Amino acid sequence: MTILRTAAIAAMFAASAAQAQQTVINFNALEQPGILGTVIDSYSEAGYNFDNSLWYGLHSAHQDSFAYAGSAGLGATALTTTTLTRADGAAFSLDKISLADYVSVLPGSYDVTFVGTKAGGGTVSQTFTVGDSHSFSDYTFTGFSNLVSASWKEGLLHTYQVDNIGANVSAVPEPGTYAMLLAGLGLLGFMRRRRNAA
Incomplete structure (x- = not known):
């Protein structure tokens, strides 16, 4: 019984130590x-950096623009690549994103591909189909965890905006967290030995 209690307490400490810091990047600024x-x-924004392959290649439509999608969003110049990273270099995960048409020469839907570079090497990619409406639709990422960067490329005839990016980074446990965990486990072990000796 005490071993189970010890395992449960250790699991709670580990879960609290690795709790993710969740953020929604909304580009409201x-x-x-x-x-x-x-x-x-x-x-x-919120510890995340966005850079583009073209100098001054990032765009945001204003409220009276035909490309405004009802909320602030981040777009880019045709055929350029936008890259998302953490400012502190930490690994992160992407959960969701909103996408909307920015400037499209032709009507109709088109595919947008996101590529994530994993911290341990390798990549993951996912493609979403975006309509030609100037309003945001929500999409969910699968497998976009433990990333050092994520990138996406604008099309030639279709460009798009991103908004409300759901991202999280695992918190690095403070040294005090480890000390509390070890002290708690030591106390439980001492109590178990004392009980067995009685």
């Missing part, structure tokens, strides 16, 4: 009135 959009070189 880019939302502005006006017709002309914002053109930027890079963008940072």
